[in-house]
Amino acid sequence: MSKGITSRDTDYSQWYNELVVKADLAEHSAVRGCMVIKPYGYAIWEKMQAALDQMFKDTGHSNAYFPLFIPKSFFSKEASHVEGFATECAVVTHYRLKNDGTGQIVVDEEAKLEEELIVRPTSETIIWNTYRGWIESYRDLPILVNQWANVVRWEMRTRLFLRTAEFLWQEGHTAHATREEAVEETNRMLGVYADFAENWMALPVVKGRKTENERFAGALDTLCIEALMQDGKALQAGTSHFLGQNFAKAFDVKFTAKDGKLDYVWATSWGVSTRLMGALIMAHSDDAGLVLPPKLAPIQVVIVPIYKTDEEKAGITGFADTLIAELKAQGISVRFDDRDTQRPGFKFAEWELKGVPVRIAVGARDMQNGTVEIARRDTQTKETVAQEGLAARVAGLLEDIQQHIFTKALTFRNANTVEVNTYDEFKQVLEEKGGFISAHWDGTVETEKRIKEETKATIRCIPLAGQPEDGFCMVTGKPSTQRVLFARAY
């Protein structure tokens, strides 16, 4: 069919790019590096948002909204923060256009801002400047706030969902009276992200800690979840930062503790973005198109009638109406594809491309036999089953598929996580197989950077579940007490 896409084996990168566009998820816009998220892609993002938002609320957080623009001077207040973001900022310098008299629309130089405004790449600075007015005493703490927003980071090399100049995300920003409470929050939100990734996205993740070199600009500690894609490259799927008192000090946010003493407030921030869409696509999909976990599929079931006459179609439609009502009563989203303009084969391929988990085909003979053909997208298998009890069967099948997609991804990850003890072995695995490589490292930035330069692999994280183990750095031979996880990454 015309919508066929390059296979993963032929060119994984090309497969991804084509799939995103042909499955109607997103496309490049006329604005450099910015994407258009199309309705079908946005419907998946909305499901992600709804699930995450509920999890945030269940852990005591509220949503709020802070300005898109950040005064340039705010940026300079936290030294490592500005260093991290200064080179990729969209800068607003004027607030008016005018007609130049020849019919051309030009920037009105008389409308120059006294201080430039930065389009937020992240909101720590504007939020902590605001929190100064919200916090006086320990009674005002904790503040547990999240924001759903767009942010801009001027990336030079962009890819749909994975790396775009503008992207959508949520950013949690919390304020606490004690270090312990902030650390606990940092861990809690990492747990929420891991829970979401595994139980909604069907994406197994490794929870870990970033090395100092890979930390968020301004954080004392950055925790992350790391996932493995089908091409053996890793993808950072979410981060949770313990910010210490860095931003409170930069923006002079103090509180009176129970004992009457003044102290700076402790902070966390944490975020996931539309990058998760990239992870979802690359982790599960195949050469026929998207494979979506049922919990995030905008359409969970599609029913395709196969008929020659109007009478046959009417009979099938009657059956489908009943089935749809039964499925909807169970909260299952279903589409009845009775378009006369397309043949069944075309419809099958289209819904495969779009990753609908379950397809039910019903023909005239099925109606006589009281059967349907039911196909599952993940395994691309099909069987003929009775119409009786179909809704319950579909509900069970959706759960099976959700579980199976996760198990498949986990099996893949386990098969592609190897321990190595020498640098030669490391390089060999990286070239021949990819995946996560667990190895000893001497803990220095120098060695970390050398490995990155020589192999393009980075330390994805120091796994939280990792066991202490005495060993020697595979590069320098210096002593090490725990293995860390390397990979080439998106």
Next chain:
Amino acid sequence: MSKGITSRDTDYSQWYNELVVKADLAEHSAVRGCMVIKPYGYAIWEKMQAALDQMFKDTGHSNAYFPLFIPKSFFSKEASHVEGFATECAVVTHYRLKNDGTGQIVVDEEAKLEEELIVRPTSETIIWNTYRGWIESYRDLPILVNQWANVVRWEMRTRLFLRTAEFLWQEGHTAHATREEAVEETNRMLGVYADFAENWMALPVVKGRKTENERFAGALDTLCIEALMQDGKALQAGTSHFLGQNFAKAFDVKFTAKDGKLDYVWATSWGVSTRLMGALIMAHSDDAGLVLPPKLAPIQVVIVPIYKTDEEKAGITGFADTLIAELKAQGISVRFDDRDTQRPGFKFAEWELKGVPVRIAVGARDMQNGTVEIARRDTQTKETVAQEGLAARVAGLLEDIQQHIFTKALTFRNANTVEVNTYDEFKQVLEEKGGFISAHWDGTVETEKRIKEETKATIRCIPLAGQPEDGFCMVTGKPSTQRVLFARAY
């Protein structure tokens, strides 16, 4: 109490400004003209979003997302559109900051954009440029897309929610094969807005058509809903535009019709914004604080225990736990305010300020008598009622309050809508009473502008429900066939 606010009679404008801040809805940010929407305010906005979003989906629309930035050249393509928005645009000119060597962070002049980017004030141009790639034939139509987004219009005089440089909104952008279908969509969405305003916000609105002079920049027809605030000023609460083929022509979006002929696509756009928060506040609230319609109240019921001993508190808490479970089972949101740090009187005032529709106070004597004191926020009345059957009573009361708030606002609007037949009478009513004034107008922009200059009143709309009536323009004496609605407006 310390949170007392200026009364409406003393200074309506000051009352509004104080209420927004003291009820924790929003505050001014450090960025000129931009607001921070605080968690309590955002929770109301989320309820509005959820209701509207469902209504959009029920009428066949899907959400999508388009870039924040619009190339300057796109703006110039629709002449009246650029004229309407050019003077209030935030313009991005650079994409990088740098350290100037002295430790100062400055704009990197080497990172100047070839073409400036405008932060979207509305998205017709970027969306119609995108639709060109989505539309080939009538089979691709209609496109029924909505976007939830932030937009920026550089307002010089700003007020929280009512007029801010950045605001949140939704913008629907639809594409159709025929004029009739686009006109029908324009009307349908106006109906959705009116339905939402009246049945969720408890805000009676007049559906009408804008005069040519007040039309959206680029529209052939702008429909609107207009509401009346307590100070007698009108507020435009939502607009729905029939754009004709203007944007299709500007961006060369053609389609092949069923008969094989090429034609330009027909368009609509429609939007409501966080301005609705301002309307909600100003329409219903009183000198004690917010009055929220139950359907949009983040907390619908607050339970305040009144106790002296821990034993008394324990007894009341046991009762409250059961009640809360019963209320939640009915989908009612409830807060049990058992803070030991505040007295009941303080709590009563705080929840009044925040507009919680129903307050239940329970003391030790109530527990003995099997009663509670139940107070409704809208009328500020209270009564002692039996604990038995309380949950059902509360559910009924919430419905009553929703209805009562609407009826009260409708009665006010009716009492403040007058017909006048002379310009003197018009000016007198405007000065002494305000409100909507229904009068004959000769249909010319000149007269409309003259009235605005002389009285600051504008034509809010030509009511859709208005009856043809022969008369004479109150200013020029020229013939007129229908009364239009004037008011001073926000």
